[in-house]
Structure formats: structure tokens, C-alpha cells
Amino acid sequence: MPEYSGSLIDHLNVAVPDLDRSVAFYSLALAPLDIVTLLQVPADPAADQLRMHAFGQHPKPFFWLVEQGRVGTNMHLAFTAQDRASVDAFYAAALEAGATSQVAPAEHPEYQPDYYGAFVLDPDGISLEAVCHRAP
Template sequence: MSLDHVAIRVKDYPAAKAFYTTILAPLGSTMLNEPAPHVCGFGKDAPTFWISTCPEGNPGNIDTPTHVAFACKNSHEVDAWYDAAIKAGATCDGKPGIRAHYHPGYYGAFVLDADGHKIEAVTHTGVAK
């Protein structure tokens, strides 16, 4: 098992962005993506660590749990993971499928665990044949 990416919520986005820019630089990571004014991703070749404020309408609340994404070899593995998660009692937060708004080969599935954490399985290889 390996992680694809992790996302955390922050109270003060500009301060957190500056903090992580500084502390991740010695590790060779930079801010690679800022798709919205309150969200950015850091990494070396691809964003693997994300920070954001909470969703619109509740920007000061950081009680929203963590988001963790597990890396999968292909879409079949994502599908199997999703089926196992639902069978184990997770709540669907996005059935398996292409998420082209991330990139054309992004195939993922999302669930919420019993504590409300957003858990994802993802492959960047599209739909397996």
C-alpha cells in the first residue's frame, strides 16, 4: 500500500501556505498547483500534500476531517477497494469513475469512514481494459 496524496484543513490559508512553502523547500518540494484561492498542492513532480480552508460558507471551521488517498495500480483495484469499503460500512462520497477535472486519466472513488474522514482510492492510468 502506498499513499497518493493527503489533504489537511487549515485556519489561516495565507499563513499556512507560507509556512509549508518554507518547511517543504529543504525537502525539494514546492507549491505545484493552486486550483482555487483557498487550495494548493505541494510536491516534487506532482502534488502529494494539499492544504485548504474549509468549503465555502464555513471558512473558519477546521473541524472537517482529513482526506487520504491510496494509490492503486489500475481501475479494477479502485473498484475492488470501493466495493470492500462499502461492504465494511463506509458511506459513498463518489462512486468509482473518471474525474477528468483533475486530469484525463484520474480514476478514483471516495468514501467517508465512520469518523467522517474522506478516504479515496485512485489510479492515474484511466479505465483498465
């Protein structure tokens, strides 16, 4: 079996009721993880295209916000952090941007050895996490 080399998920679309508010929040919260705006897609009613905003790391967008009016329930999204300091920075930036704390940055050996994560709720109630799997 080949060695695991990263995520097998290519991208994720998340429906949000207020795209501009969500873009403002995620722009601040994801900056410590080096995840930035890469693409904006305008609405096109003739093509049944909704307005979208894509974040990622150049050149690959992988996290898309789609203006759809409501958010799914019981959603959780974890972003990979390069180190524990980035997890801490994500948590601080997300709270500053308007998130609600769920779990402050901490080790979680119940998930995996060296699992270090922080959990917040975004302004729409989506559970977000930044996680590092490296030893301190």
C-alpha cells in the first residue's frame, strides 16, 4: 500500500447565507494557515451559477464559499496547520474575526498521538478546527 501523502479530498463547497460576511471572517481566520483568496466567481442567473469565493494555497483553491441562503447542520471542517504556533494563531484570528470558542488550542491524544487542535464556531455556526499532527 502506498504511503499516505496528504488529503484525498480535492475541495469543499460550503453554503453560506451572507457571502460577504463569510469572506471577511475566513480571510482573517485562515490567514495564519497561509490560506488566502484565490478566486471569485460572480453570479450568472442565465447559467444557474451562484456567487462563489474560493480560498486555498497558490495555485489550488480547495475551500469554496457559495452564497446559498442557509447553512447545513452538524458541519465540521478541519484545516491542516504546519505547526502548533499556526494552530494558536488561527484560534486567535478566528476569535478576533467573530468566532465563538469551542475548544482552546490543546493536545488531543484521544484522537491521535501528537494531535494538537483548536476548535471554533464561525458566525454561521459551522464548526472549524486547525490541527497540527507534528510533535512539539
